[in-house]
Amino acid sequence: MRAALVVSLEVLVIFGTPARAERLGFDPAVVYKVPRGDAPASGPSDAPVTIVAWSDYLCQYCNRVQATLDHLARLYPGQLRWVHRTLPLDPDNTLGAEAALAADAQGRFRPMNDRLFALGGQADRAAVELIARELGLDMVRFRADLDRHAYRASLAADEADARTLGISGTPTFFINGRPIHGNQTLQVFADVVDQELARAAQQPGPARYEALVAQGKPSADVASQSSLRRPLEATSLYRVGLGLPGHQSGPDDALVTIVVWSDFQCPFCARLAPVLGHLRDKYRTGVRIVYRHLAMSFHRSAALAAEAGVAAAEQGKFWAFHDQLFADFGHLERADLERFARAAGLDMPAFRAALDEHRYHDAVIAEAAAGEAIGVDGTPTMFINGTPIGGARDADFMDRQVEVHLARARELVKSGVEPVDLYAVLMALAIGDDRADPSRIPSVAAHHFELRAEDRVRAVAAACRRRDVARAAELAGTLAGDARRRAALVCAGAGIDLPR
Template sequence: MKPNVLVALLVGLVLGFAGGRAVTGPSSPGADSKPTAAAAAAPSAPKPGARPVDPTVFKVPIDGSPVKGNADALVTLVEFSDYQCPFCARADATVVQLQKDYGSKLRVVMKQNPLSFHPRAKPAALAAMAAGEQGKYWEYHGKLFANAKALEDADLEKYAQELGLDMNRWKAALTKPEFSATIDRDQSLAGKLGANGTPAFFINGRFLSGAQPIDNFKALIDEELEKAQALVRSGTPASQVYAAVLAKGVEAAPSRPDNKPEAPATAYRKVDFPADAPSFGPKDAKVTIVEWSDFECPFCSRVGPTLKQIKEAYPKDVRVVFRHQPLSFHANAKPAAEASMAAHEQGKFWEYHDKLFANQRALDRASLERYAEELKLDMGKFKAAMDSGKFRGKVEADAAAGASVGANGTPTFFVNGREFVGAQPFESFKRVIDEEMARADKLLAAGTKRDGLYAKLIEEGLKTAPQAAQGQAQAEPAVQNIEVGNAPSRGPKNAPVTIVAYSDFECPFCSRVVPTLKQLEEEYKGKIRVAFKHQPLNFHQNAKPAAMASMAAHEQGKFWEYHDKLFANQRALDRVSLERYAEELKLDMGKFKAAMDSNKYDAQISADMAEATRVGVNGTPSFFINGRSLVGAQPVDAFKRVIDEELKKKGGAVAADQK
């Protein structure tokens, strides 16, 4: 059930990323769901290090929306956001900082885009609008983003009380039809503008997608500020600048007259899968759909009936392949995935798959065994597979492969390598399947053999996809300037390659990459330095205390030993356990406890998190290899590719096994 993004999404996600993606576009910083209208002006030269932004100016009305800032601000930032979206919460911190930095030159306008798979997003938006009726929209808005995991009715009421609102008036306002109508209007506008994921921004009408680094925002704001100042110098009143800028802008695309869903953007990936992965449909099908899914994700279960429709409608032409992406905040998703593979071993994957999705609230071990019994599986074999972790490696390999192609939320599909995100209706799938079948028919007519069709379809897709889509799939983010500072690190300070990791001790994906980093340190001995920075995700309750404990151990020269204990014991990160690990390492317990009790390292951890937001980290683990981004618990070869490129730049040798 993002990020871009970021994210992502982990995130995420969360590669360790936060799960859940918009039906028509991911809520991640990498989304870049670019509007398709022609550019309204020639592009300006981008500032050094900044990501180029489409010069198109879109007409984005602000009437009737909450506004923060002066009417004569020269730059207007319009945000489409969702209060339950973790990437939006991170972006909000960036927007707050931008308003501090630009003062009266920047005003912010909020548009509501509560995504369908965030059940508390719309109630939260209505609550904020009801607070706005009493002049407290932005105060309430801030509380929502500060408490994005607590958006139940009782929580929303508590925030209203804390702001001193007239509670009777506030409660009555929650049901006002005009507020729901405003949300509908905002969402319709977002769709027409191509802003289908959250967060999405329009800066003086120019589209910027996702929780991007603050420098990307500043580059665009500075560019628009120069244009606005030129308008003022030529006689345009400051209060009329936004209207003047938009006067020559592009109108939002009208809704489709047939009310049919738009086909998703044509963004292709090279998507492989193991020969023994669970699948249905012919192996030489014209269309292969690879799905990354999570048995505890409610949005994944919703797509089940659609997949059955696809099977019935295209029995000879479509193959569906299932791969696992158990999200870190779904405690039972990984055991369920392993159980499904134990059923697959006995030829009953899809029957077991259906039972899991039909019983998502009962995925404990006893329930998993009961479903196996109901399917008359060999229980001795099933239990042995579960107890031995026989299929754990396959599940983890699926998750890593998903992360490498951008499947950081669930469900994510690739139709002949073409990204297709979310639990979309059959008609949306049908549109893409039919387009891909047409591509397949052309290749077959040209002589492509059926057994090589899938590979050829992806190869051709990567060649012929629109440049924007290819850029999204393949372009590498700008190199970031990241100082190690006083972060824990090991390896020579003058090493030609520095890897900075942003990580979370409660994130299972972060723990998976620990052996990879150790392997790299051994193979590139003396050539790489590894630094650790903290990014405790807000839905991991014990991640921040664990981060503080690791810094208390660092103070006593035992960071890495403590780091290893935390990752080896991710399910036991309460205060008692944190102290026990310190005792096992023979730390000075008085000093350790004092550091914990005083929150001595809170500022450093917060600084790491702020830096992570600045450089576009939206999920864990995220790495910067000499400033080059690498996201997720990727295989060792993915790290080696970047390390070797960096060593060559510096005239160094590659790893011993490649000499």
């Protein structure tokens, strides 16, 4: 069959493709009536948002989007229900999909699914049996299910529903019936999830998903789908929070706040580091600099270095650690991180314990996810009083930018805005949301604004991610009902039991 396919492709290259009607696509603003079928599902059964995904373990774009989906789940704790359906790239190679369904029959779909994607779908019979054994599956039952192809009918049903809808490739997602095709950015997913949370709130009840998609269109119906990604606009003001505690240099009443998403392994970030040092020295109390972590996936050592940075921040010495690391850029092995920590004056047993436990792994991922959801797609990316600037810039350029924003800020102060409230006022006028920890977006000192229930759940989750039990309990104090249940579920996953 493969030889025939190769010959057919060669013929098409020589003689051209036959004329055919263009495939129809999906309108991203429209709801489609998408069945869930009997496919494996994960996440709360009563979640307000259901994401039905067609993918395949052999699909490289499906593999690449997994990190984005993981970040999405962390941004919306307890609010997403995932339905996993298959559209095989190669009908003769469905071993991975069959193994996942066999694992689902024993209550272990999600770990099998994650392992198969980690292997890029390149798993033979011996490999899936090894995974099954490691997951503690009943091997007699598992082998029997594979031998008799027990789940071929389920895969056929997935494929039939995909064809009926008009799905032509993987991955394809439907968020409460709203389509997203391909390996899109986190921003694209988060924008649709936010809109669907609002729609779901108007449709409570146990059959919420069915009601939300009941009037949806039956199949693909548009000629093409435009790009959903919205790049950062240099003239817009973005709502950007102050990130993790301990990552700030400069006072709360500084007239200019610079929030920078950076990566300890990024050479462009290394170029920017002395420029930030220059701004700290030159403007002192006039500028506040906030460092936020975006460890790029292709930087092997960046994630652990970011965790080390958070561990240093917990001891009040983030910037000392930051300066040591960038002064000796390119050395990020565990021994190097410990060397920087000693030079920064950290309590070494506490620092080592944090790295050994990967205590701040989830906090680092959430910081990256928050940046990606706003539209940050590379490092370094700065926001000066909410206005974005990408890339490494020199000291002269940054001085000019700071002076412009200082002048604007002084005009606001003259009009009656207190310096300590300046950033809060700007954020009240900004667009977008900081989805990592909404409680880290300042509010006007004289007017405390109560967090919305959903934002409070995110803030509680953020506190639990960084193991701040006292902060989590304080924030959770006013939560009740479903919101409290979801917050408790997330914190329990971090080993923290919220007080009842």
